[in-house]
Amino acid sequence: MRLDAMDVSLLTLLQREGRLTNAELAERAGLSASACHRRVRALEQAGVIDGYVALLNAEAVGRGLTVLVLVTLENQRRETMQAFETAVEQVEEVMDCYLTTGAEDYLLRLMVRDARDYERVHRERLSGLPGVARLVSNIAMRKVFTRTAMPLSAGQAGSATRKAGSGA
């Protein structure tokens, strides 16, 4: 889907405030409510907007500590990797998992309560994951910043053409 300047405005606003009312969104973007509504629906149906979520305060829900874990597998056979990936997704403290280039195989981002909680997760969950040869844990001493909003520019297109509609 090709995005014009108005789409970029709408997406930029919704990336910051996903619960703007359609009327408010329209006004800020300088568009009528009906046109705005139709554009947003089109962006949702084209899969440009993947969904809407509430972001919680990590401290407030007892997950104030982020830990970044580098994982090295015993080998890189397809079955080994598949088994690891399936198992790691079951660990609810793991927020993201990337297969990476470099010396290690995977990078995980975990959110836990505190160091003591991480010790528990490491012992009860991570160390038992299949195929793991080595785990290197890097504690995030401080979150310098985190974003969910991607900066956009008009004219750029991708390959998404599905008809999804998850969190609308």
Add this chain to the structure above:
Amino acid sequence: MRLDAMDVSLLTLLQREGRLTNAELAERAGLSASACHRRVRALEQAGVIDGYVALLNAEAVGRGLTVLVLVTLENQRRETMQAFETAVEQVEEVMDCYLTTGAEDYLLRLMVRDARDYERVHRERLSGLPGVARLVSNIAMRKVFTRTAMPLSAGQAGSATRKAGSGA
């Protein structure tokens, strides 16, 4: 703020579908619309809910490639770190920045179009950041999974007691 089982239900639902109507949310949680509405507002005002955002399809907006960069500074003087942190936040391709334990100082997560685009960002943006001694780039060959929703359990409390109300 102390969360009971109903709060956990509401937060769990809103973490997945942040744009549920109040009526729908209430029904799924087994609560009247008015009580539901009041609880959500309280969670927002207590800062448990930080805000609501639209999540975009990274491919569709031309940011299909994630790169994880380990940064080592020349030294760890306060001014060096401060200068780096201020500058790195200006680089719009950088989504997260953590100050970490371990051999390196910072971990960055970038979202870019492709390898060619990353080469440009590396050359024009990252290599010029103040205080940087070494950059180790790990390309995410594949996103195994990513989540924004944290699993919750009742009774847990944190330290958030502010009266924020950003993206509501």
Add this chain to the structure above:
DNA sequence: CAAAAAACGCAAGAATCTTGCGCAATATGC
């Protein structure tokens, strides 16, 4: 165990969404 506090559901007025319609702007074909 009684009083106080907190939370609930109902219901109605206010706000918002959603769509049909006619018009304007842009794209297409000759």
Add this chain to the structure above:
DNA sequence: GCATATTGCGCAAGATTCTTGCGTTTTTTG
């Protein structure tokens, strides 16, 4: 270069949803 098709726009009104006052029920507290 111009006629025509296509796309997108704004208006307006019926349908939906939000939001809050109120009386009742449940939970907490002394």
